[in-house]
Amino acid sequence: MDEQGRPTLDAEQLLSVLDGVPVLLYVQDPESRMTYVNRSAAELIGRALEDIVGRMPDELFDPVTAARWTGQNEEVLRTGRPLDVEDGWEGRTYLTHKTPVFDHAGRPAAVIGLSTEITAQRRREAQLSEAQKIAGVGS
Numbered sequence: 001m002d003e004q005g006r007p008t009l010d011a012e013q014l015l016s017v018l019d020g021v022p023v024l025l026y027v028q029d030p031e032s033r034m035t036y037v038n039r040s041a042a043e044l045i046g047r048a049l050e051d052i053v054g055r056m057p058d059e060l061f062d063p064v065t066a067a068r069w070t071g072q073n074e075e076v077l078r079t080g081r082p083l084d085v086e087d088g089w090e091g092r093t094y095l096t097h098k099t100p101v102f103d104h105a106g107r108p109a110a111v112i113g114l115s116t117e118i119t120a121q122r123r124r125e126a127q128l129s130e131a132q133k134i135a136g137v138g139s
Contacts, residue, residue, distance in 0.1 A: 024094070024115040027101070030077055032057050032070045035110065065089055076100050077108040086118070093119045 002008050009017065018025055019039040027036040034052050042049045045060055057066035068087070076083050082099040096115040100108035 024113070026113045028057075028073055028111045028113070030109065032073050032111075034060070041115075061089070072096075072098055073111045076111050080108050087115075091119075092117055093122045 021038065022040055024041040024044060025036075025038040026034060026041050029035050034055050034057075037045070037049060037052050039049070042052055045052060047060070052060065057069055060066070061069070072083055072085060076098045077100060080100050080102075082097060085096050085098070087094055087096055094115040095118050096113055098111050098113045101110040101112055103109040
């Protein structure tokens with residue numbers, strides 16, 4: 001229990017919870033090396049967790065995607081601020097929130113990424129926009 005009387009999770013329980021969330025969750029060190037991925041992220045990549053952790057993005061993704069994502073991480077670490085980006089991979093669209101993790105001295109030491117697939121939502125928005133254009137009306 002914490003100071004407010006709420007139950008707390010140990011590390012194994014927390015990892016179990018994170019593995020069960022339907023969003024992609026991953027942590028990368030300052031060089032962009034993968035230090036943690038949840039089950040949803042591993043399934044998207046199509047590899048076992050142990051085949052992802054410790055790898056660099058260019059070992060897992062095409063060079064253009066790896067460079068783009070590494071650049072996003074570099075911005076988060078350089079500014080110490082979160083970054084929200086809509087990005088795509090393999091025909092899917094994701095809304096991604098990347099945020100820094102700070103070390104004990106207050107320096108950015110890692111990047112946590114949370115990505116939610118929004119492909120269907122973007123497709124519906126495009127269809128609505130096209131229908132409005134054809135009908136000559138706005139939203």
